[in-house]
Amino acid sequence: GAGVSQSPSNKVTEKGKDVELRCDPISGHTALYWYRQRLGQGLEFLIYFQGNSAPDKSGLPSDRFSAERTGESVSTLTIQRTQQEDSAVYLCASRTTTSSTSGLEQYFGPGTRLTVT
Amino acid sequence: SQQGEEDPQALSIQEGENATMNCSYKTSINNLQWYRQNSGRGLVHLILIRSNEREKHSGRLRVTLDTSKKSSSLLITASRAADTASYFCATRSGGTSYGKLTFGQGTILTVHP
Structure with missing residues (x-):
């Protein structure tokens, strides 16, 4: 089946x-997650959506960053007034919800490479 | 400081050799996962080990977990050139299985044919 897709x-x-x-x-x-990965670095958690629960926004670096998710479908990450330090690959991942071990892994999209000039 | 920190930062070996990567973390965890990343893009899940487990195997992969030392290791046996990638450990802290993962900085593995 189709995997996680990201655009652009x-x-x-x-x-x-x-x-x-x-x-x-x-x-x-x-479950849906957003991460940021700067060049040569690990992944920084940004935000996590789980069903209809309030999202975990604890990783958003500033109020310029926001994200929305409609139900259990598409999510958008918005960065306002971009800065050069926002340049990174932004990765999205999703996961099913199950109590078994096999449901805990996250499936990643290919990422969006953002360059702020 | 990072919750998960891998070492070495970079590892270069010949095809057929074994590769061992280590991960240390600071807080108690529910589970620890290893992921692989090719070419700086999407990550692929490799293996998960729960906090009450000490060792798991999957094909050529072997993961160990020592909660007393807050460390884990990933062993890739009989490495292949196609194993060349970055490898990250990720931890799920706290009492539940779900929620965010905290990733380390990664180990860059290069396997020479």
Whole structure:
């Protein structure tokens, strides 16, 4: 079946502009995560959606970052007034909800490479 | 400081050799997972070990977990050139299985043919 998809795959924007990144999770996956990965670094958690629960926004680095998710489908990550330090790959992952070990792994999309000039 | 920290940062070996990567973490965990990343893009889940487990195997992969030392190791046996990638450990802290994962900085593995 289809995996997690993200769009655009690459985005170049000018400093100060707003950008919107999209994630389509695997159908039926109730949990959705956004991560940021700077060049040569590990993944930084940004935000986590789980069903209809309030999202865990504890990783968002500033109020310029926000994310939404409609039900258990598409999510968008918005960065307002982009800065050069926002340049990174933004990765989305989704996961099913189950109590078994096999449901705990996250399935990642290919990422959106954001470059702020 | 990072919850999960891998070492070495980079590892270069010949095809056929074994590769061992280590991960240390700071807080108690529910589970620890290893992921692989090719070319700086999406990650692929490799294996998960729960806090009450000490060792797991999956094909050529062997993971150990020592909760007393807050460390884990990933062993790839009989490495292949196709194993060249970055490898990350990720921990789920707290009492539940779900929620966010905290990733380490990764180990870059290069396997020379």
